[in-house]
Amino acid sequence: MPAAPSPSSGAASTDARRPAGDPAVSAAEKAAAKAWKVDLRELGRRAGSMREWEKTLPARPGWGVEMIGVPEGAPVSLHLRLESVMEGVLVSGTVDVPVTGQCARCLDPVEDTVELDVQELYAYEGSTTEATSGEDEVRRIEGDQLDLAPLVRDTVVLTLPLSPTCTPDCAGLCADCGERLDDLPADHTHEVIDPRFAGLAERFATLNDTRTDTEEN
Ligand SMILES: [Zn+2]
Ligand SMILES: [Zn+2]
Numbered sequence: 001m002p003a004a005p006s007p008s009s010g011a012a013s014t015d016a017r018r019p020a021g022d023p024a025v026s027a028a029e030k031a032a033a034k035a036w037k038v039d040l041r042e043l044g045r046r047a048g049s050m051r052e053w054e055k056t057l058p059a060r061p062g063w064g065v066e067m068i069g070v071p072e073g074a075p076v077s078l079h080l081r082l083e084s085v086m087e088g089v090l091v092s093g094t095v096d097v098p099v100t101g102q103c104a105r106c107l108d109p110v111e112d113t114v115e116l117d118v119q120e121l122y123a124y125e126g127s128t129t130e131a132t133s134g135e136d137e138v139r140r141i142e143g144d145q146l147d148l149a150p151l152v153r154d155t156v157v158l159t160l161p162l163s164p165t166c167t168p169d170c171a172g173l174c175a176d177c178g179e180r181l182d183d184l185p186a187d188h189t190h191e192v193i194d195p196r197f198a199g200l201a202e203r204f205a206t207l208n209d210t211r212t213d214t215e216e217n
Contacts (some may be wrong), residue, residue: 022025024046024174038147039080040145044084048084050083051081051082053093054077054080056075057076059076059098060149063153065160067162068110068160069101070097076096078148080092080094086127089121092120095115095118097114098111101164104164106173106181141186174188
């Protein structure tokens with residue numbers, strides 16, 4: 001088996017990007033990040049061994065796209081199964097994430113819970129899979145730990161719509177008054193009449209009525 005390069009910070013580490021805060025904050029930060037790491041010692045390396053993993057964990061920061069995302073700390077429910085396979089650990093199941101954002105059409109707040117399907121292989125250090133694939137292709141097991149946070153983050157980012165809507169057929173905003181069209185009567189229009197000519201317009205309306213009457217006779 002080829003010698004594996006020294007273990008790095010993981011398939012898609014966000015932690016590297018985060019600036020170091022004050023010690024108290026980083027301690028809390030570390031604990032929050034650690035909560036997403038599964039200790040694999042219990043599962044063991046024998047192919048076929050399996051473990052259910054049901055947990056609710058606070059969302060990590062930065063899970064979202066421009067107009068919608070998972071608020072940091074929001075409860076994320078994980079219903080996962082961890083299965084030991086030859087090359088690593090297969091993680092599969094569903095993840096329920098609360099999301100908040102803004103309707104891309106009317107800008108109303110959007111709040112929802114999205115169920116994500118996940119299925120991912122985490123490769124063992126030194127496994128053929130690890131040796132033959134790039135770090136960004138296959139997630140890695142680091143020591144006895146498997147970090148679920150990057151998997152959930154990537155799934156969230158790939159799944160959330162770039163243009164979320166409050167309802168599937170939200171009509172957006174009135175171009176003239178900026179009110180939500182769905183809140184306005186169906187015949188909502190703006191007759192743009194200069195107030196100085198309002199009286200004149202009224203007279204014309206009466207004239208037209210009279211003329212129609214005479215023409216019909
Ligand atoms: Zn809307
Ligand atoms: Zn309007």
